[in-house]
Amino acid sequence: MVVPRRSPAAVGAAVFALALAVTGCGTTAVDASAPEPSAPASGSCADDTTETSTGPVSLVDGVGRTVELDQPAERIAVLEWQEVEDALTLCVTPVAVADPAGYSTWVSAEKLPDGVADVGTREEPDATALFAADPDLVIIEGFSAGDEAIAQFEKQGVPVLVARGNDPEDPLGNMKDVFSLVAEATGRTERAEQVLAEFDAHLAERKAEVADLDLPTTDFLFFDGWLQGGNLSLRPYTEGALFTELGKELGLTPAWSTEVNDSHGTGGLNAEYGLAQTDVEGLTAVGDANLFFSNGDTTGYVDALDESELWTSLPAVEEGRAYEFPLVWGAGGPRSTQQAVDAFADALTGD
Structure with missing residues (x-):
């Protein structure tokens, strides 16, 4: 998948793998060379x-x-990228994170400093490496208090904080709630309130700019895609996805409805994250909607789109209303989300 977002199934796999790792290692001895938190990387922290x-x-x-x-x-270990970004925005550098290389590839809003311990993948974190970093709190994502990993972490005597990966009823509110949760756990609530106030003001400013435009239509669809075995797959973001909610906040109207998904979806619907699946033909179902898409440079799927007569004949493509986003993490905190707001608004205003 082009955006490596974890599904509920992947979360369960991570829980199982981590539970095995922790159970197998027993009580983990702390490495005397456990990393020390470095200076905050966020430019705004200076x-x-x-x-x-x-x-x-x-x-x-x-x-x-x-x-x-x-x-x-003070010494947090973080197993998902949204909370890694959140911590950095809060001027707290984690001592350990899952897949720091992946974070640095996909998340551009906050730079991860060198020296943070690598504790394996998000799907299969390495418990031995994690506890060797001597964290005083482990932050994970989940949807249930019954996740087995929680109990396994707590057996090691380390508190566990579970952030909700997404709330399809209020994805923007959930982003803010997760940010505030990380802030409360690290004593950085005052900083969080400041950042969220800045975000809300920026969103209102960009919304006003979009409202002044004479758009041919407010209908829109955001999607990404990938190539596998030469086959092109597209992933429309539907109601419940953060990026869809951002478009709505800017005054746009989602075009990929339940009815469209029933008639043109090809891979079911991940309701937890508001993600569908379709092919190029499926895009014809959104009519003359404005199109926004991402991550073409990463997978090459946009080159395949450009070779499709169906794609090039879509009204948005013919009229120059199909816009490729810059690199923006689609499940991030306030800084990534502000990047997405700007990407939408800049595309529509021509900035």
Whole structure:
């Protein structure tokens, strides 16, 4: 898949693999060379004047668990990229993350500093490497308080914070909630409030710019795609996806409906993340909608699109209303989400 987003099935696989790893290693000895947190990488942190709280922390995580900390976490291990980005925006550098190379490839909003411990893939994190980094909090994504990995982590005496990967009923609100959750756990709530206020103001500014445009239609579709065995697959973002919600916030109208998916979808619907699957012919179902797409340079699928007469005959393509996004992580925090807002608005305004 072009955007390596984890599905609920992948989350379950990660839980199983990690549970086996932790169970097999027993109590993990801490490596004396465990990394020390380095200076924050976010450029905006150089001028940060917000305070970090120091008292005990009691919070309810994304799956309804109460997490108690004697003090805000300082040495966090993070197994999903949204929360890695969130921590960096909050001026907290994790001591360990899953797949740092992948993060640095796909997430451009916040740079990951050198020296952060690599604890394997997001799907199969390496428990031995994770605990060797001596974290005082492990942050994972999940959808259930019954995830087996939670209990396995807690057997090691390390608190676990579970962030909800997405809320299809309110993906933008969930992005903010996850950011605020990481901030609360690390004592960085004041910083989080500042960042979210900046995000809301920026969104309102770009929304006003789009509202002033005389668009031929407000209908839109965002999609990405990939090539496999020479076959071209496309992934429309539907209701419940963060990028679809951003388009709506800017005054656009989603064109890929349940009815369109029933008639032109080819691979079912991942309702947890608002992701469908189709082919080039499926795009004809959205009529003259504005088209936004991403990650063509990564997989080459856009070159295959350009060779399709169906694609080149779509109204949006013929009229110059098909826009390729720059590299923006589709499941990120406020900084990545602001990049996406700008990508939408810049395309429509011609900036």
